[in-house]
Amino acid sequence: MDAVQDEAAGKRARGLDRAFEILDFLRQKRQALKPNEIAAQIGAPRSSVYELVNLLLSNGILEFTGGEGRVYLGRKLYFLGAAYENHFDFTRECEATLERLAGETRETAQFCMLDGNRYTVVRMREGARPFRISTDVGQSVPIPWTASGRLLVAHLSDQDILNFIPPQDFRLPGGEWLEPQTFIAEVRQAEREGLFTFNSIVDSFTHCFAVPVRGEEGHAAATLCLVTPRDDGIANRDRYLDCLKRAAAGLEHAPARPRRG
Amino acid sequence: MDAVQDEAAGKRARGLDRAFEILDFLRQKRQALKPNEIAAQIGAPRSSVYELVNLLLSNGILEFTGGEGRVYLGRKLYFLGAAYENHFDFTRECEATLERLAGETRETAQFCMLDGNRYTVVRMREGARPFRISTDVGQSVPIPWTASGRLLVAHLSDQDILNFIPPQDFRLPGGEWLEPQTFIAEVRQAEREGLFTFNSIVDSFTHCFAVPVRGEEGHAAATLCLVTPRDDGIANRDRYLDCLKRAAAGLEHAPARPRRG
DNA sequence: TATATCTGTCCGCTATATTGTACATATGAT
DNA sequence: ATCATATGTACAATATAGCGGACAGATATA
Numbered sequence: 306m307d308a309v310q311d312e313a314a315g316k317r318a319r320g321l322d323r324a325f326e327i328l329d330f331l332r333q334k335r336q337a338l339k340p341n342e343i344a345a346q347i348g349a350p351r352s353s354v355y356e357l358v359n360l361l362l363s364n365g366i367l368e369f370t371g372g373e374g375r376v377y378l379g380r381k382l383y384f385l386g387a388a389y390e391n392h393f394d395f396t397r398e399c400e401a402t403l404e405r406l407a408g409e410t411r412e413t414a415q416f417c418m419l420d421g422n423r424y425t426v427v428r429m430r431e432g433a434r435p436f437r438i439s440t441d442v443g444q445s446v447p448i449p450w451t452a453s454g455r456l457l458v459a460h461l462s463d464q465d466i467l468n469f470i471p472p473q474d475f476r477l478p479g480g481e482w483l484e485p486q487t488f489i490a491e492v493r494q495a496e497r498e499g500l501f502t503f504n505s506i507v508d509s510f511t512h513c514f515a516v517p518v519r520g521e522e523g524h525a526a527a528t529l530c531l532v533t534p535r536d537d538g539i540a541n542r543d544r545y546l547d548c549l550k551r552a553a554a555g556l557e558h559a560p561a562r563p564r565r566g
Numbered sequence: 567m568d569a570v571q572d573e574a575a576g577k578r579a580r581g582l583d584r585a586f587e588i589l590d591f592l593r594q595k596r597q598a599l600k601p602n603e604i605a606a607q608i609g610a611p612r613s614s615v616y617e618l619v620n621l622l623l624s625n626g627i628l629e630f631t632g633g634e635g636r637v638y639l640g641r642k643l644y645f646l647g648a649a650y651e652n653h654f655d656f657t658r659e660c661e662a663t664l665e666r667l668a669g670e671t672r673e674t675a676q677f678c679m680l681d682g683n684r685y686t687v688v689r690m691r692e693g694a695r696p697f698r699i700s701t702d703v704g705q706s707v708p709i710p711w712t713a714s715g716r717l718l719v720a721h722l723s724d725q726d727i728l729n730f731i732p733p734q735d736f737r738l739p740g741g742e743w744l745e746p747q748t749f750i751a752e753v754r755q756a757e758r759e760g761l762f763t764f765n766s767i768v769d770s771f772t773h774c775f776a777v778p779v780r781g782e783e784g785h786a787a788a789t790l791c792l793v794t795p796r797d798d799g800i801a802n803r804d805r806y807l808d809c810l811k812r813a814a815a816g817l818e819h820a821p822a823r824p825r826r827g
Numbered sequence: 828t829a830t831a832t833c834t835g836t837c838c839g840c841t842a843t844a845t846t847g848t849a850c851a852t853a854t855g856a857t
Numbered sequence: 858a859t860c861a862t863a864t865g866t867a868c869a870a871t872a873t874a875g876c877g878g879a880c881a882g883a884t885a886t887a
Binding site for chain 2: 360390
C-alpha cells in the first residue's frame with residue numbers, strides 16, 4: 306500500500322516490509338489469494354512472494370484456505386491481535402459506549418482510528434432505523450475523506466500532515482481535488498472546536514459527526530462518530546454532539562490503559 | 567520460544583523469524599519491554615533486535631507504550647487479527663455457544679485451539695458458581711497438559727505427533743514425565759470416542775471435558791471444554807458431555823466458513 | 828573517584844536473502 | 858497442434874541484512 310518508500314527504482318525490498326505488504330494486501334482484499342495473484346497485484350517479484358508466503362505459512366501467520374493453494378491471514382495474527390486488544394483494553398467499554406450512542410440517537414455510531422496513514426472504522430453499531438446506514442469495518446480509507454480524519458491528525462504540524470498523508474489521498478472519490486490547504490484549515494478548526502461535522506464527501510445523503518477520544522499524550526487517539534441522514538443530522542445537531550461528547554469523555558481514560566504490569 | 571530451529575550453532579537467523587519471535591515473546595510476557603530486555607531474554611543479538619524493533623515500530627506492528635522506550639504489540643496487529651476473525655467468523659456463534667454452555671452447566675466453558683505446536687484458550691466463559699475456576703486466555707500451554715490436546719492432534723500419525731510436540735512439553739508441571747506412548751494411546755482413544763475427559767494434570771481439584779469442533783477437513787479445528795470441580799464433573803458426566811456435544815455440533819459449520827468471496 | 832551495568836547508536840564484514848531468469852506443468856484458446 | 862497464460866519450482870548472482878564489537882551517555886555501586 307505504501308507506494309512512498311520505493312523512491313529509486315531497482316532497490317531490493319526488505320523481507321519484513323514485503324511480508325507486511327502481503328498481509329496488508331490480504332486484509333484489504335478480504336479474501337484468500339494465490340501467491341501468484343498477490344505478486345502480480347502488489348507488483349513484487351514472484352519468487353520473493355513465494356518464498357515469503359511459505360515462510361509465513363510455516364509460522365502460522367498465513368494459512369491455506371479456499372483451496373487451490375490460496376492463502377489468507379492466519380491464526381497467529383488473531384492471537385497477536387487479541388493480545389493487543391487485551392493490553393489496551395478499550396473493546397469492552399467501547400462496545401458499551403457505541404451501544405448507548407446508537408440507542409440514544411438511533412443513528413449509526415462508529416469508533417475510528419488511524420491505520421498507518423489512513424483511516425479505518427474499528428467498531429460500528431448500526432442505528433435503529435428502517436434504513437440503516439453502515440460502512441465496512443476494517444477497510445482503510447483516505448484520511449481527507451472523513452470527518453474523523455480532521456481530528457486524528459490535528460496534533461501534527463501543517464508540514465507533518467502533508468508528509469503524513471499520501472498525496473493521492475486528497476483526490477476525493479468523485480474525482481475532485483481537495484486542496485491540502487483547505488483540508489488543513491478544517492483540521493485547525495476541528496482542533497479548536499474539539500469536533501468536526503460535515504455533509505459526507507463520499508456520498509450525497511449522509512451527515513457525519515466526529516469528536517476526539519484523547520489518549521495519554523492528549524491528542525486524538527481515536528474518534529467517536531455518528532453517521533446520519535442529512536436532514537436528521539442537521540435537525541438534531543446539538544443533541545447529537547452532546548451525546549458524542551459525553552460518550553467520548555467516558556472513554557477518555559480507557560484506550561491507553563494497560564491492564565497488567 | 568521455538569528452540570527447535572537453531573540446530574547448528576552460529577547460524578544467522580532470518581529477520582522474519584526473529585521478528586515473529588519478538589512478537590510471540592511480547593505476547594507471552596503480556597507487557598511492554600525494552601528492546602534490550604527482549605534481546606537478552608530471547609537470546610538474540612542486541613543490534614539485530616534494535617534494528618527489527620525499529621522496523622516493526624515504523625510499520626505499526628509494534629508501538630511505544632509504558633514509557634522508557636518500552637514497546638508492545640501494535641495496532642496493526644489488532645487490525646490484521648480482526649480481519650482474520652472476520653473471515654473465519656467463529657466469534658459470534660462461539661460466544662453464544664459458550665454462554666449457553668456455561669448457563670446449562672454452571673461450569674467454566676472454554677473454546678480452545680492450537681497455537682502453533684502448543685495449546686491455547688481462545689475464549690472462555692466462567693461458570694455461575696461461588697468459586698469460579700478460570701484460566702488465562704491466550705496463554706500457550708504444552709499440548710500434553712490438556713484434555714483438548716488429545717483431540718487437537720488426533721488427525722496426525724503417531725510419528726507426526728512426536729515430531730510436532732516439543733519433547734520437553736511431555737514434562738508435566740509437577741515435574742513428572744508423561745511417556746509419549748501413553749499420550750498417544752490417549753489420543754487414539756479420544757479419537758475413537760470423539761471426546762476426552764480426565765482429572766486435570768495441572769492441578770488437583772478439576773476435572774476436564776473436551777469434545778472436538780471439526781473443521782472443513784474433518785479433523786478437530788478446535789475444542790469445546792468444561793472445567794469443573796472433580797466431584798461435580800464425575801457426578802454430571804453424562805449430562806455435561808451431552809451439552810458439549812450438542813454445542814459442538816452447533817458450531818461445526820461455523821469455524822471455517824468464509825463470509826464473502 | 829573508579830567500576831560496573833544498562834541502554835542505545837554506529838560501523839564494517841560476510842553469510843545469505845532477494846531477485847531475475849529459466850524450467851516444468853496444466854489449462855484454455857485458436 | 859500451436860500459442861498464450863497461469864501456476865509453482867529451482868538456482869545462481871549480488872546487494873544487503875544480520876551480526877559482533879566498539880563507543881558513549883546514564884545510572885547505580887563501591
